[in-house]
Amino acid sequence: MAKKRTKSKSKKTATTAKKKVSFKPSKQNKIIFGSLLIVLSIALFFSFMSFYFTWQEDQSMLSQFADRNAEASNLLNKFGANVSHFFMYKGFGLASFIFPILLAITGLYLFLGLNGTRLISKWIWGLVGVIWVSVALGFFAAEFPLLGGLIGYEMNDFLQDYTGKIGVFLILIFVLMVILVRLFNFTPEGFANFFKRQKQKIKSDFNEEPSTQTTTESTLDNDEGSIELTTEDTVPEKIDTYTHKKDIPPLDEAGLDVNIPEEEESDIDLKVEETTIEEETDAKAAKLVEDFGEFDPKLELGNYKFPTLDLLEAHGASGGITINQEELEENKNRIVSTLKNYKIGIAQIKATIGPTVTLYEIVPEAGIRISKIKNLEDDIALSLAALGIRIIAPIPGKGTVGIEVPNKNATIVSMRSVIASNKFQKAEMELPIAFGKTISNETFVVDLAKMPHLLMAGATGQGKSVGLNAVITSLLYKKHPAEVKFILVDPKKVELTLYNKIERHFLAKLPDSEEAIITDNTKVINTLNSLCIEMDNRYELLKSAMVRNVKEYNTKFKARKLNPNDGHKFLPYIVLVIDEFADLIMTAGKEVETPIARLAQLARAIGIHLIIATQRPSVNVITGIIKANFPARIAFRVTSKIDSRTILDAQGADQLIGRGDMLYTQGNDVTRLQCAFVDTPEVAKITDYIGSQRAYPEAHLLPEYVGEESGTSLDNDIADRDAMFREAAEVIVTAQQGSASLIQRKLKLGYNRAGRIIDQLEAAGIVGPFEGSKARQVLVPDMYSLDQLLENEAK
Numbered sequence: 001m002a003k004k005r006t007k008s009k010s011k012k013t014a015t016t017a018k019k020k021v022s023f024k025p026s027k028q029n030k031i032i033f034g035s036l037l038i039v040l041s042i043a044l045f046f047s048f049m050s051f052y053f054t055w056q057e058d059q060s061m062l063s064q065f066a067d068r069n070a071e072a073s074n075l076l077n078k079f080g081a082n083v084s085h086f087f088m089y090k091g092f093g094l095a096s097f098i099f100p101i102l103l104a105i106t107g108l109y110l111f112l113g114l115n116g117t118r119l120i121s122k123w124i125w126g127l128v129g130v131i132w133v134s135v136a137l138g139f140f141a142a143e144f145p146l147l148g149g150l151i152g153y154e155m156n157d158f159l160q161d162y163t164g165k166i167g168v169f170l171i172l173i174f175v176l177m178v179i180l181v182r183l184f185n186f187t188p189e190g191f192a193n194f195f196k197r198q199k200q201k202i203k204s205d206f207n208e209e210p211s212t213q214t215t216t217e218s219t220l221d222n223d224e225g226s227i228e229l230t231t232e233d234t235v236p237e238k239i240d241t242y243t244h245k246k247d248i249p250p251l252d253e254a255g256l257d258v259n260i261p262e263e264e265e266s267d268i269d270l271k272v273e274e275t276t277i278e279e280e281t282d283a284k285a286a287k288l289v290e291d292f293g294e295f296d297p298k299l300e301l302g303n304y305k306f307p308t309l310d311l312l313e314a315h316g317a318s319g320g321i322t323i324n325q326e327e328l329e330e331n332k333n334r335i336v337s338t339l340k341n342y343k344i345g346i347a348q349i350k351a352t353i354g355p356t357v358t359l360y361e362i363v364p365e366a367g368i369r370i371s372k373i374k375n376l377e378d379d380i381a382l383s384l385a386a387l388g389i390r391i392i393a394p395i396p397g398k399g400t401v402g403i404e405v406p407n408k409n410a411t412i413v414s415m416r417s418v419i420a421s422n423k424f425q426k427a428e429m430e431l432p433i434a435f436g437k438t439i440s441n442e443t444f445v446v447d448l449a450k451m452p453h454l455l456m457a458g459a460t461g462q463g464k465s466v467g468l469n470a471v472i473t474s475l476l477y478k479k480h481p482a483e484v485k486f487i488l489v490d491p492k493k494v495e496l497t498l499y500n501k502i503e504r505h506f507l508a509k510l511p512d513s514e515e516a517i518i519t520d521n522t523k524v525i526n527t528l529n530s531l532c533i534e535m536d537n538r539y540e541l542l543k544s545a546m547v548r549n550v551k552e553y554n555t556k557f558k559a560r561k562l563n564p565n566d567g568h569k570f571l572p573y574i575v576l577v578i579d580e581f582a583d584l585i586m587t588a589g590k591e592v593e594t595p596i597a598r599l600a601q602l603a604r605a606i607g608i609h610l611i612i613a614t615q616r617p618s619v620n621v622i623t624g625i626i627k628a629n630f631p632a633r634i635a636f637r638v639t640s641k642i643d644s645r646t647i648l649d650a651q652g653a654d655q656l657i658g659r660g661d662m663l664y665t666q667g668n669d670v671t672r673l674q675c676a677f678v679d680t681p682e683v684a685k686i687t688d689y690i691g692s693q694r695a696y697p698e699a700h701l702l703p704e705y706v707g708e709e710s711g712t713s714l715d716n717d718i719a720d721r722d723a724m725f726r727e728a729a730e731v732i733v734t735a736q737q738g739s740a741s742l743i744q745r746k747l748k749l750g751y752n753r754a755g756r757i758i759d760q761l762e763a764a765g766i767v768g769p770f771e772g773s774k775a776r777q778v779l780v781p782d783m784y785s786l787d788q789l790l791e792n793e794a795k
């Protein structure tokens with residue numbers, strides 16, 4: 001059955017292919033026919049030429065065409081004599097030379113496979129020209145009838161019978177004017193542009209590949225040619241690269257002129273069309289790149305200098321970690337004896353010295369179950385009697401047990417050392433961040449673009465602000481102002497103010513706001529909603545560019561494959577940093593949660609990344625939806641095991657020693673790191689250095705967001721209600737559960753729309769007010785009461 005269907009299908013396609021062939025000559029046939037016309041035009045040309053020298057001798061030969069012995073003097077013998085006699089003598093005289101010219105042009109179009117739409121007008125104007133020339137020659141050179149030909153002569157005679165000599169003269173002048181105005185664009189400025197346009201036309205005809213000839217050519221044929229020329233002349237060079245609109249054929253039109261090879265199946269044709277379009281756009285882009293180079297987003301601040309290393313302090317850590325042999329020995333002995341107390345024998349012990357802690361890796365004796373050690377975790381920590389001991393049993397992927405013991409003298413990991421490290425300098429990442437050093441003293445570099453958002457928590461004074469500065473500093477050392485923009489939210493008002501100096505380089509803000517750094521919690525909502533609009537806009541751009549993420553988009557844009565006239569632009573990464581998220585949630589409430597959750601869920605592909613720091617990682621601050629979308633988390637020291645679990649989904653953050661000692665997780669493994677230390681004066685130096693350089697005229701502007709005023713959301717205006725209002729009310733009342741997500745699910749609505757409906761339901765008194773994480777109370781007990789309520793309202 002299936003076979004049958006495919007068979008009939010292929011038959012069908014074959015017939016359509018055949019049909020197409022019958023309408024459209026194949027490429028080979030076009031070449032053959034084109035060559036024939038060219039040869040014919042040459043033959044005619046030579047015949048006509050020699051006609052003027054031989055016509056008298058050849059006149060007697062005309063009747064002997066069939067006689068093989070008879071020979072004419074024309075260069076093309078009897079054929080030439082006869083054809084010339086027909087065209088020149090009996091026809092249009094000298095004007096007949098226009099015929100071989102028209103034939104030659106037609107032949108060339110066919111031979112090169114050019115689009116023939118312009119040919120028709122050429123022929124029409126050619127014929128008008130032939131008649132005009134022959135009549136004009138018949139009029140002005142009546143004594144030389146060979147110049148005007150018989151038709152020229154007769155037409156002249158005919159016209160003179162009716163209009164007289166002056167009438168014919170006026171007719172000739174009028175037709176000449178028509179020809180000049182229509183064909184040569186005879187306007188004062190058009191006439192001047194004519195020659196330029198002709199040059200352009202010829203270029204476009206012969207330079208373009210056959211299939212690129214599209215209907216855009218016909219626009220050149222009309223009178224707008226001059227406008228295009230002026231555009232090209234006046235637009236500055238850089239933008240000019242994109243004004244060659246006609247050079248980039250619209251996708252659907254480009255396919256129209258693809259030659260369909262004879263008897264080929266239609267699906268093969270389709271492939272041919274697709275690749276041609278791709279290749280074409282690529283070819284155009286390649287040409288633009290060849291002419292103007294790749295688009296360089298950094299060009300506007302071409303002289304921008306990245307901050308130098310000497311702006312950072314070494315913090316006395318130049319000597320590296322000092323190994324205290326005594327301390328090592330002492331700790332080892334304590335570990336061994338403690339474990340012995342619990343009857344855990346050790347086969348092997350190995351120490352790895354880090355900047356703040358030393359990891360003792362233990363291989364237990366055969367037969368000892370790791371679960372036993374795990375159960376004794378707290379007791380062992382107690383016996384070792386040291387702050388900041390963390391036991392990892394087993395170390396993932398190793399089968400050994402790790403005990404991390406703090407060093408007596410912790411080494412500060414300077415930002416300078418991590419920035420200077422090879423690993424960071426050579427990092428081929430989109431948004432590289434050097435957090436600090438691992439326990440084995442390796443620089444730890446991760447890509448924020450891959451995280452894709454970061455959640456940071458830690459009790460006060462444990463190193464959060466330093467951590468945030470380390471993140472921002474890393475990006476400042478690696479990224480050009482054109483590539484990344486920060487949105488900084490700082491409710492504490494003091495932590496991030498230093499970055500004000502780089503507002504016009506690296507910060508983004510709302511168009512109407514004065515300060516780029518947001519310190520007022522109520523203003524955050526507008527910024528977040530504006531970011532959501534930016535996100536939606538970016539998704540549209542990505543969609544129209546047919547790419548999946550911002551990296552591919554920017555690569556395509558740089559390669560000049562996306563036209564800025566269509567709204568495309570280089571998209572910098574946007575990093576939203578929120579310090580003291582708990583404070584924000586407390587003051588601005590749930591309103592900020594919705595856009596944050598939306599951004600966290602969707603913004604990764606379009607280059608918007610969030611970094612959220614909070615002192616209190618309690619569940620009502622870091623809700624499930626936020627947590628789920630922040631796989632990358634950092635915990636500085638927290639005060640309780642519960643906080644540790646909230647932030648990391650694991651214990652351990654409560655056992656850190658503070659001062660930048662941190663745990664990092666991006667999924668499963670938890671890595672202990674010593675955060676790089678960057679002090680406020682260092683940040684000041686960096687921002688001064690950047691701030692003193694030439695900047696953009698203003699901060700990067702986010703899309704405007706007009707906030708919904710509080711009155712409108714609770715406006716009980718029946719006319720303004722959503723079309724799904726009643727259905728939503730029924731869903732809520734039936735389920736007796738007042739949640740937007742229920743409406744979203746049941747009625748398949750978007751989050752925003754469902755939220756709006758819930759507001760309207762509240763205004764109508766169907767659900768109660770917002771109650772934090774709990775669902776709203778449903779105030780209408782059953783469907784009957786709902787009907788009554790809505791009916792009363794309508795009255």
Ligand SMILES: Nc1ncnc2c1ncn2[C@@H]1O[C@H](COP(=O)(O)OP(=O)(O)OP(=O)(O)O)[C@@H](O)[C@H]1O
Pocket residue numbers: 412413458459460461462463464465466467615659660661674675676677678
């Ligand atoms: N990575 C680090 N290396 C060395 N010392 C550090 C490090 N991070 C922080 N510290 C020390 O801890 C102090 C407090 O750090 P920080 O200001 O970052 O804490 P915080 O968590 O932001 O506190 P708060 O929440 O009150 O603002 C710093 O002044 C510094 O002395």
